[in-house]
Amino acid sequence: MVAQQLVRIRDVRPKDMQAILSIEYKCFKDPYPLSLLNHLYATHPDGFLVAEADGKIVGYVIGVIRWGATGHILAIATDPPYQRRNIGSALMEHIISRLRANGAKLVRLEVRKSNAEAQQFYLKLGFREREEIPYYYEDGEAAVTMDYKLEV
Numbered sequence: 114m115v116a117q118q119l120v121r122i123r124d125v126r127p128k129d130m131q132a133i134l135s136i137e138y139k140c141f142k143d144p145y146p147l148s149l150l151n152h153l154y155a156t157h158p159d160g161f162l163v164a165e166a167d168g169k170i171v172g173y174v175i176g177v178i179r180w181g182a183t184g185h186i187l188a189i190a191t192d193p194p195y196q197r198r199n200i201g202s203a204l205m206e207h208i209i210s211r212l213r214a215n216g217a218k219l220v221r222l223e224v225r226k227s228n229a230e231a232q233q234f235y236l237k238l239g240f241r242e243r244e245e246i247p248y249y250y251e252d253g254e255a256a257v258t259m260d261y262k263l264e265v
Contacts, residue, residue, distance in 0.1 A: 120200055122207045125154055125161040125173070132170035133163065140190040143251045153177075153187065159215070162207055164191070164200045171195040176208040176220070184212030184263075186222035205238055213263050220263065223249060223256040235259050 125133070130150055137144035145153075154161050157177045164172035172191035179185045186208065191200045209220055224231045226245065236242075240259040249256035 120164050120166045120171070120198075120203060122162055122164050122203055125158065125163050127151075127154070129163055129170055129173075130154070133173045136170070136173060136190050136192050137188075139193055145188065160208065160211065162204060162211075164195075164204055166195060166200070172200045172204055174204040174208045176212050178212060178215055178217055182216055182218040184209070184215075184217035184220040186220060201234060202238065209261065209263070218263055220261040221258060222260075223258050225250060226255040226257050232257060232259070235261075 130147060133150055134144070134147050137150070153175055157175070160176045160178075162174050163170045170192075172189075172195065174189040175187040177185050177187060186205075189201060189204055189208075191198075191204075212220055220240075221243075222235065222240070223246065224235065232242070236259075238261065240261045243258040243260055246256045246258060248254075
């Protein structure tokens with residue numbers, strides 16, 4: 114019998130940044146630099162969450178309130194060995210709940226047009242595709258914007 118993996122979602126601490134940076138580099142073509150991660154934490158500490166499992170950080174999400182009452186997911190990633198274990202879903206559930214509590218009526222995010230797997234993940238969570246933004250990423254790839262309307 115396999116033991117159920119316990120995952121805990123919690124607020125980020127400054128000492129978590131190296132583990133988050135490591136996940137960034139494993140998951141993204143254009144990872145956020147440590148200076149930007151530290152800036153986002155300093156300016157939006159309540160919108161920066163991590164997932165812990167097996168005594169280590171295995172995922173994170175960054176969400177902020179922008180444009181009035183719109184939550185914006187800036188980044189979400191799960192360490193590859195821990196993917197497909199509902200960690201990303203748990204992170205999204207927690208950040209959406211927090212954004213709602215802070216007054217968001219809508220949650221928005223951008224995803225690479227080529228990242229069909231991530232788009233399917235967001236669709237399963239209830240996000241809808243909105244529009245394409247050409248040349249959004251540094252390498253010239255387009256982004257697909259997606260949003261999730263929060264029930265009041």
